[in-house]
Ligand code: SF4
Ligand SMILES: [Zn+2]
């Protein structure tokens with residue numbers, strides 16, 4: 001199979017765009033999609049300081065690499081969850097990437113160690129507060145990334161969410177009619193109030209397969225192994241269903257999510273934005289002063305419970 | 312000793328299998344009941360498309376590209 005843009009041999013077929021690319025043209029395609037996302041969703045400019053949330057997986061490391069290659073000022077934060085060999089392995093990938101690719105571009109990595117800072121690993125914390133590991137993990141990561149962005153004086157925080165993530169999440173939210181979450185599913189979430197960092201998802205126009213292919217051809221060495229806690233996660237089922245639809249009718253995923261974004265934009269223009277809702281419903285946490293709807297935020301509640309000795 | 316079939320590395324869970332070549336990538340997907348949208352095929356260090364013919368001497372990785380727990384924040 002030939003590349004559709006040059007005489008070289010193709011390495012990836014992209015059925016949803018009815019095309020195929022060689023490594024050079026694939027790299028160009030992926031970076032162009034990221035730049036389009038940044039510009040069209042008003043994410044940031046070359047003057048802004050960006051904090052990338054990295055996990056050692058394909059999405060976040062690819063995102064960091066692309067932002068640096070496009071000339072953006074992007075540092076990163078890694079949260080070490082203390083999940084056995086998985087955390088160890090992914091941390092090594094992040095450190096290696098930092099040394100080989102990020103440092104030469106003038107970027108820095110910060111590591112937040114949950115065991116040291118919160119006093120126990122994520123699986124142990126989850127046990128103490130009797131909540132599922134993934135929801136405990138989510139609370140801590142969201143909290144720490146937001147805090148690091150605010151305290152470090154970053155203009156915006158970027159995550160590696162891709163088209164498959166967003167389409168799967170949308171499917172889940174629609175299946176359960178979780179309308180309150182639909183509002184937060186946009187690739188750019190403004191810093192709706194003091195204490196909240198602006199959050200962006202520059203990979204939302206790209207599928208997981210396109211991102212993984214970019215990582216392979218650009219020799220980005222990422223953690224292929226998955227977090228052991230993700231086994232059986234609902235998200236994986238939704239992704240699988242969407243990929244089956246995609247095989248039957250290429251373009252299903254992007255049509256589903258992009259049409260939603262277009263409708264959401266119209267609805268917000270008519271009914272007011274997320275910022276209005278946040279400013280109406282949130283106030284500073286009485287313990288740490290990050291915005292919350294419940295007096296004491298869920299992170300502070302969790303840490304307090306973990307520190308209370310069991311009866 | 313001559314190699315008589317291609318070596319294939321799979322992940323989630325990690326597994327090594329051997330399959331008799333020559334074989335097209337697309338037929339490999341069918342044989343293993345995998346959906347192409349969820350995987351990449353890597354020969355040595357290089358990505359290959361579905362119409363590529365794989366030989367018995369090839370070292371192949373079929374790499375899943377789908378990830379995610381229920382609370383992906385990164
Ligand atoms: S699978 Fe769950 S525990 Fe593992 S990183 Fe994702 S959210 Fe955290
Ligand atoms: Zn080309």
Ligand SMILES: [Zn+2]
Pocket residue numbers: 285286287288289290296297298299300301
């Ligand atoms: Zn708090």
